[in-house]
Amino acid sequence: MDLIQWAISPVGSRVPIHIAWFLGWVCVAAAALFMVGHAIYVGVLAKPRKFAANDSPEVLASISERVPRHSLVSRAFHWLMATSMFVLLITAFLPKVGVRMNWVTCHWIAGLVLSALVLFHIVHASFFLDFMSIWPDMTDVRDMVRRLRLALGWNSPLPNRFAKYPPENKLYHFLILCSGLAVIVTGLCMMKHVNTFGVLVRNPYIFGDMTWGLIYVLHGLAGVGLIALIMVHAYFGVRHEKLPITKSMVFGYMDREFFLEEHDPLRCRSVKNGTDQF
Numbered sequence: 001m002d003l004i005q006w007a008i009s010p011v012g013s014r015v016p017i018h019i020a021w022f023l024g025w026v027c028v029a030a031a032a033l034f035m036v037g038h039a040i041y042v043g044v045l046a047k048p049r050k051f052a053a054n055d056s057p058e059v060l061a062s063i064s065e066r067v068p069r070h071s072l073v074s075r076a077f078h079w080l081m082a083t084s085m086f087v088l089l090i091t092a093f094l095p096k097v098g099v100r101m102n103w104v105t106c107h108w109i110a111g112l113v114l115s116a117l118v119l120f121h122i123v124h125a126s127f128f129l130d131f132m133s134i135w136p137d138m139t140d141v142r143d144m145v146r147r148l149r150l151a152l153g154w155n156s157p158l159p160n161r162f163a164k165y166p167p168e169n170k171l172y173h174f175l176i177l178c179s180g181l182a183v184i185v186t187g188l189c190m191m192k193h194v195n196t197f198g199v200l201v202r203n204p205y206i207f208g209d210m211t212w213g214l215i216y217v218l219h220g221l222a223g224v225g226l227i228a229l230i231m232v233h234a235y236f237g238v239r240h241e242k243l244p245i246t247k248s249m250v251f252g253y254m255d256r257e258f259f260l261e262e263h264d265p266l267r268c269r270s271v272k273n274g275t276d277q278f
Ligand code: HEM
Pocket: 017, 018, 019, 085, 088, 089, 092, 093, 104, 107, 108, 110, 111, 112, 114, 115, 183, 184, 186, 187, 188, 190, 191, 193, 194, 216, 217, 219, 220, 222, 223, 224, 226
């Protein structure tokens, strides 16, 4: 069972050409298994979550009934990115399971849209949002250990509530970042391999057969990884205890009660800086 499809190049060497497409099903199965395992764990085994919380009256007074979370620009970015990802997944994998369609043009156009959105997001997040909010800090590391100890039934002080994002979401963002950048960089190269009607001049000779093979394999691997990541993301998005988070990606705010239950106002930039988003 080979994870890669191979071919013989014109000069007679064995070169990789694609991933083996059954890896797509492996990722679907892995994501489905994770979802079932998680649902059973939360429904049957997990204890109710407990956090250390001791907000001063001044902090409590500063939190409004609707706590702003995502600006209109951030929400528009999220849903446009989701749409382009969806189109990319459909156009990439339906032909692999036997659906006959002219997928390549639609695929690279959606790829260019995703690339432009990600470029925009990098600038937006670096200069207009709280760049550090999506990276784990030492409190996250300490609290991950505390949460693990409590989950195992061991003694531990209670963890703090989260900053803007829980550490799990920060890890997810990092995985999406790596796989997203991998499909974008390899996808942009692959546009030189296909007819893009003049958007890029076709030149399959800029790389040798081995390099092309590795580019296609990396694109495929990151692509199937994204199937699993996006399935898991959608699963958490529709779980009832996460609905307030999903709602905030639609309407832009969170209810005060949910915010104070899960988030530490003093770890959120808005409360510290008086900005309109935490
Ligand atoms: C969710 C993101 C993406 C997924 C899941 C994905 C998946 C795939 C897959 C599975 C293939 C077939 C590869 C092969 O034959 O070995 C492919 C081909 C291709 N992709 Fe993507 N891709 C994504 C993003 C992108 C992006 C961002 C671009 C461009 C900017 C792009 C451009 C291309 C091109 C030009 C091809 C080559 C088609 C060919 O040679 O026939 N893709 N993609």
